[in-house]
Amino acid sequence: MNIVEITNKFPTELDCIKLFEKYRWKKKECPFCGSTRISNRAKDFRWHCLKCRKSFSVTTNTFLHNTRLTLKQWLYAFSIVTDAKKGLSALQLHRNCDISYPTAWKIYHTIRDLMSLENDKIELKNIVEMDTKLITRDMRKCQVEAKGRHTVIPELENELRKYKGRFKFKRGKYIKPCKVGNQKRGTGASDLKIGGAAMRDGNVIAQVITHTSFRELKNIIDKHVKKNRKETVLLTDEASENRRFKKVLNHIMIDHKKLYSYKGLNTNTIESFWAIVERQIKGQHHKVSLEYLPKYVAETVFKFNNRKKDDMFLTLVKLSMLNRKN
Numbered sequence: 596m597n598i599v600e601i602t603n604k605f606p607t608e609l610d611c612i613k614l615f616e617k618y619r620w621k622k623k624e625c626p627f628c629g630s631t632r633i634s635n636r637a638k639d640f641r642w643h644c645l646k647c648r649k650s651f652s653v654t655t656n657t658f659l660h661n662t663r664l665t666l667k668q669w670l671y672a673f674s675i676v677t678d679a680k681k682g683l684s685a686l687q688l689h690r691n692c693d694i695s696y697p698t699a700w701k702i703y704h705t706i707r708d709l710m711s712l713e714n715d716k717i718e719l720k721n722i723v724e725m726d727t728k729l730i731t732r733d734m735r736k737c738q739v740e741a742k743g744r745h746t747v748i749p750e751l752e753n754e755l756r757k758y759k760g761r762f763k764f765k766r767g768k769y770i771k772p773c774k775v776g777n778q779k780r781g782t783g784a785s786d787l788k789i790g791g792a793a794m795r796d797g798n799v800i801a802q803v804i805t806h807t808s809f810r811e812l813k814n815i816i817d818k819h820v821k822k823n824r825k826e827t828v829l830l831t832d833e834a835s836e837n838r839r840f841k842k843v844l845n846h847i848m849i850d851h852k853k854l855y856s857y858k859g860l861n862t863n864t865i866e867s868f869w870a871i872v873e874r875q876i877k878g879q880h881h882k883v884s885l886e887y888l889p890k891y892v893a894e895t896v897f898k899f900n901n902r903k904k905d906d907m908f909l910t911l912v913k914l915s916m917l918n919r920k921n
Contacts, residue, residue, distance in 0.1 A: 596908040597678065601670050611666040612640055615653045618909075619916035625649065626656045626918075658709060658915050664702065668692055669915070670908075676706050677907040682875045682894060707890040709914040710897035714800065717900065720821040722761060722795035724830045724862040725837070727807045728869045730787035730876060730883070739855060741768035751857050754847045758828055762859035770855040787885060789872065789892055790815055793865040798900045801868070803889045809836045816843060830862055871895055 596604075605611045616623070624631050625644035632645040641650045654660055659669065671692050676683070689699035746769065755762060790812050791801030800819045804811040821827050822844050831837040833850040840846040849860055856863060872895050876883050883891055901907045 596670075596674055598671060598674055601667070601674055605667065605670065608665055608667055609640060611670055612653055614670075615666055615912060615916055618913045619653055619657070626651050653916070656918055658705060658917065658919050660919055664694065664698070668694065669702070670912075672702055672706065673908050673911045676703065676894075677898070677911065680898060680902075681871060682879045682891070684879055704887070704890055706911065707894045709911055711890070711893035712914050712917070713910065714893055714896050714900075717798050717800045717819050717896075718821055719792055719794040719798060719800065719819055720823070720827050721797070722828050722830065723792050723820055724795065724865040725790075725792040725812065725816075725840075726832060726862050726865045726869070727804070727812070727834070728789040728791070728801075728872060730789070730873075730888075738773045739770050740773045742771040742854070748854070748857055751847075751849075751860055754860065755858060758845070758847075761828060769857040770861075771853065772851060772855055787883070787888055789869075789888075791865055791868065792816070792820060793868055795864055799865065799868050799896060801872070801892050801896050803885070803892060807834070807836055809839050812836060813840075813843065816840075820844075830860065832862060868895075868899055871899065 605614060622631060623633050623642065625633065625647060627649050628644060628647040630644055630646035634643040634645060636642060641652050643650045654662055662669070672688060675688060675691050685700040685703050686696060688703055689696045692699065788804050788807055789801050790804040790807070791799060792815055793799040800815065802815065816822070824845050828845045828847065829840055830847050830849065831840065833848050833852065837848060847860060849855070849862060855861060872892065875895055876891065880891065898907070901910070
């Protein structure tokens with residue numbers, strides 16, 4: 596929902612309040628005692644409980660608790676943030692919503708917290724690609740070149756036969772890396788590391804990790820990937836931390852020193868997601884601290900998983916009305 600639609604559908608603050616009430620309550624109840632004996636709405640748009648004698652609003656004990664912004668400003672913020680595929684700066688949100696910069700920075704992080712709530716429920720299966728990303732100062736890409744129109748790579752042909760029917764067979768050239776420049780590579784290139792997994796033509800999950808180790812990556816697998824050998828095949832690169840995954844589930848390793856893609860065997864989905872993360876951090880925010888990196892990653896995951904849906908705006912409204920755990 597864009598700014599014009601919000602203005603037309605919710606012209607007054609009361610209209611905005613009714614929208615949030617629709618997603619919080621089926622039947623109004625007191626957030627303090629749970630009673631349904633509620634008075635009529637007061638002039639300040641608050642409700643009064645006839646049992647515990649306390650007053651409350653639609654935002655009481657939610658993620659918008661004690662907000663000093665109007666709910667219309669929150670709707671504007673939801674719309675502006677969800678429309679920006681690669682994120683936007685808090686300074687831009689400050690200008691668009693006519694609020695102070697510290698307030699814009701704080702509510703943007705609140706929105707990222709809401710996005711992370713939905714990310715915890717993601718489950719991946721079928722063809723799952725896994726990789727890690729190092730956030731470096733110099734992120735120059737390696738060039739790639741097409742090699743071998745009819746070249747056959749025996750070890751990968753055996754894997755294709757084993758999982759016949761799961762991969763879309765692609766004839767023609769496989770993609771081989773061609774190194775350029777003297778860029779720094781490897782796990783020591785940066786302190787900012789992200790581990791992630793993506794389902795082919797589906798959702799993605801990513802989180803900040805302290806080390807690119809098997810244990811850290813297995814935690815992602817255990818939480819978000821369905822470990823059923825009949826349903827799931829894991830694709831990774833040739834990194835040493837990935838070699839032990841054969842004991843966990845079906846696993847195919849693509850040696851990126853030799854090639855990037857071979858007849859549908861590749862990690863292009865997760866690599867394309869890393870490109871969005873890189874453009875968000877380097878293009879919009881320029882620099883991100885390790886403390887707040889998980890929130891920026893959660894935003895990118897949420898937007899990527901909802902890229903084919905138009906309900907990101909209403910999803911944030913629903914999530915903002917959940918009871919906040921103190």
